[in-house]
Amino acid sequence: MLDTVQQPTTSSHESVVPSWTGVVRHLHLTPRAFLPMRSMPEIVLIAGKGIEGDRYMIGREQGFYSHKPEEGRQVTLFEDETLVALKRDHNIDLGPEEHRRNVTVAGVPLTHLVGRRFWLGETLLEATRLSIPCRHIEEITGKAIFDPLINRSGLNCRILQGGIVRVGDAVRNDA
Amino acid sequence: MSAAPITTVKTVVETIEDSGAGVKLFSLVDPDHWELPPFRPGAHIDLHLPGGLVRTYSLCNDPADDCRYLVAVKREGCGRGGSVKLHDEIRVGDSIGVSLPRGGLDLPDDIERFIFVAGGIGVTPFLSAAAFLKRTGRADFALHVLSRGEPPLRRLLAPLAASGHLVLHDTAARARPELAKIIGRQQCHIGLGCCGPESMIDDFEHAAGDWPAGRIHIERFVPPPLPVDPNAKPYTLVLARSRLETRVAPGQTMLSAIQSLNVDIPASCCGGICGSCKVNWLEGAPVHRDRVLSPAERARSLMVCVAGSADDRLVLDL
Numbered sequence A: 001m002l003d004t005v006q007q008p009t010t011s012s013h014e015s016v017v018p019s020w021t022g023v024v025r026h027l028h029l030t031p032r033a034f035l036p037m038r039s040m041p042e043i044v045l046i047a048g049k050g051i052e053g054d055r056y057m058i059g060r061e062q063g064f065y066s067h068k069p070e071e072g073r074q075v076t077l078f079e080d081e082t083l084v085a086l087k088r089d090h091n092i093d094l095g096p097e098e099h100r101r102n103v104t105v106a107g108v109p110l111t112h113l114v115g116r117r118f119w120l121g122e123t124l125l126e127a128t129r130l131s132i133p134c135r136h137i138e139e140i141t142g143k144a145i146f147d148p149l150i151n152r153s154g155l156n157c158r159i160l161q162g163g164i165v166r167v168g169d170a171v172r173n174d175a
Numbered sequence B: 001m002s003a004a005p006i007t008t009v010k011t012v013v014e015t016i017e018d019s020g021a022g023v024k025l026f027s028l029v030d031p032d033h034w035e036l037p038p039f040r041p042g043a044h045i046d047l048h049l050p051g052g053l054v055r056t057y058s059l060c061n062d063p064a065d066d067c068r069y070l071v072a073v074k075r076e077g078c079g080r081g082g083s084v085k086l087h088d089e090i091r092v093g094d095s096i097g098v099s100l101p102r103g104g105l106d107l108p109d110d111i112e113r114f115i116f117v118a119g120g121i122g123v124t125p126f127l128s129a130a131a132f133l134k135r136t137g138r139a140d141f142a143l144h145v146l147s148r149g150e151p152p153l154r155r156l157l158a159p160l161a162a163s164g165h166l167v168l169h170d171t172a173a174r175a176r177p178e179l180a181k182i183i184g185r186q187q188c189h190i191g192l193g194c195c196g197p198e199s200m201i202d203d204f205e206h207a208a209g210d211w212p213a214g215r216i217h218i219e220r221f222v223p224p225p226l227p228v229d230p231n232a233k234p235y236t237l238v239l240a241r242s243r244l245e246t247r248v249a250p251g252q253t254m255l256s257a258i259q260s261l262n263v264d265i266p267a268s269c270c271g272g273i274c275g276s277c278k279v280n281w282l283e284g285a286p287v288h289r290d291r292v293l294s295p296a297e298r299a300r301s302l303m304v305c306v307a308g309s310a311d312d313r314l315v316l317d318l
């Protein structure tokens, strides 16, 4: 006979969010639409605005989607695990500079974070919505990645507390 | 906030160099000297010129030279106006929007030797390819340039002359060389490339008639005329994302049908060779008449400037 599996004693939403601690693997930005993303050792996040020098910084508006301004798109994150899965499941090599999000993190369940606050290094972010893939990225990379990126195309965030984010910084839940 | 979507790569003219034989060489860079979108050897870009003109030019620099796009433009007084505008109106410091680079030469590793044949300004894609091949240690290639008198772009050709890769054929001083002799007999480790005026390309295609298509790269200056199809039938064109549809009359291009719906679509050559009007199709049976898409690409995309429909209904992802 099988052992009885211990069920959680509470059914509240909080209890099913896994506990996690992640790390910043890569940082990228670009000043204008279409230009390659450049790898950075650190980036500066400005509360309520965006990343210094990035195309989507509020007030700069040089991004492909800047004609559709979005206050909650100040910094974007992407899971390193998705790059691994693209290779494993679709044999697609996608580099961290190619997904066009700013911060590539490992060990962070981005899809769980919508509406929540979390720490990216010394900065505090609020996740506003999941990113959706766009055909534009296929045009730029020349790779058929639109379909495989559906539902795992990253996270859009608002910056509540700015600061410097460096590669290797920890990513933590806001307790 | 920008009022309209950004649809082109923003560049500024860094230098303009007089390059002989009525040719000017334009170096385009990002305003902050950021890297530009990458390109394959000999790829081309559309320049969006003042007054709404869009013109396509081959890149002549090495893809590793990633902070600029180098385009050589011959002034064609009787052309469609793009080269005259570039020669007479564009100045250093001017902004020019450009498309993402497209196309370029396939230089697969299993080809050991390349023979490139260029007519005059048609040398541009091969300058890029030559720089790439030299840098990557694949130095077995010959670039034949046919020109009446002095060839254009002497400065860019000089290193290739010094390294023994360049063969100049002055067709003002001597009869045009036989292309069959330049090409030689077909061998599977040799790749061919040709870019020049239509008559030269016809001769080249004739001379290379028994070479497999995958070993030949041809670039045209002007699109070949579209054959008129006496059996053309009207069809319904559906733009899925715009939720629009229209009837395309026999002889009407898909491009003009789309434009009549006020849907903006980039187009440059209007003859199926530049690739700027590529659109994905979703349903139907397109008749492709372009010169750029591979069979695999045609399974998904078409060029609206030349494509038609074999069925009564064609649905585009537009």
Ligand code: FES
Binding pocket: B266, B267, B268, B269, B270, B271, B272, B273, B274, B275, B276, B277, B278, B290, B303, B304, B305, B306
């Ligand atoms: S406009 Fe050049 S291929 Fe259609």
